[in-house]
Amino acid sequence: MPRAATTTDAFNAVAEPRRRDILSYLLLQERSVNEIVLAMALEQPSVSKHLRVLKEVGLVNARREGRQIFYRTNADAIRPLHEWTGTFERFWSHQLARVKQLAEAKEQAPAGKDAGASRPADSKQEKKES
Amino acid sequence: MPRAATTTDAFNAVAEPRRRDILSYLLLQERSVNEIVLAMALEQPSVSKHLRVLKEVGLVNARREGRQIFYRTNADAIRPLHEWTGTFERFWSHQLARVKQLAEAKEQAPAGKDAGASRPADSKQEKKES
């Protein structure tokens, strides 16, 4: 079996970074396809294809007005992702104090090259490690 | 260009439902591969492959003990997903809050028509913080 289609669900749809960009762009305000093309610096057909995927999983809504079609993000469709990821929340290492501390330290330290040892729960991953 | 590799980032990795299942399963307790195989009802090679993807993006950690290898979820790696989806939170239609709001409004203005409900811009959900 190949990978599930991008239109299977919101999880698959938002795996593509351009689609995430589009969703963020369309969050505050609806936009025509052309506006999206200009903002995203993508070819128009690519944008249309991404919009099709997003629409198919309910992540955006479309409204035609004359020749233009205005899209906007349907934030509710993102909610399941937020809820699923939220089930892991209580296992995060909340180091707010620590992050703050590091920020302050950095602010006071002049071009410090230290702080390399402590990882403030950074989201980055490392490879090849057991 | 084909789709980005599943090992590109956590977004791509969790697009596969079996991998999400595994992450949930490994959240509370570390488990050996064999335990995962039994719990997920998948073939062992499939599980190993999924684990490889998850490990490569930092979503799980591995610890060898004799012949067995115990995996556990690294919840911190899910945090970026939760944060990204969280940026859409203020545009959700909170049913509960809205119902409550409507009820209260109705209570105070029994005959009123609909108040300008053009945008549920606030009513941030409370989160625990410690």
Next chain:
DNA sequence: TTGACATATTCCTGTATAGGAATATATTTG
């Protein structure tokens, strides 16, 4: 060493991309 157990890797294959190029469809205007 041999054998048993635990896990990982390789090989195979049908399928679904994402982007580019070209073209089609829809809508308004002259």
Next chain:
DNA sequence: CAAATATATTCCTATACAGGAATATGTCAA
């Protein structure tokens, strides 16, 4: 009608899967 504008679709191709089958690697015990 034709032309212009706005958007969608089709065709193409290299690539990356996910699962199954077979095999390889690693580790312990006798």
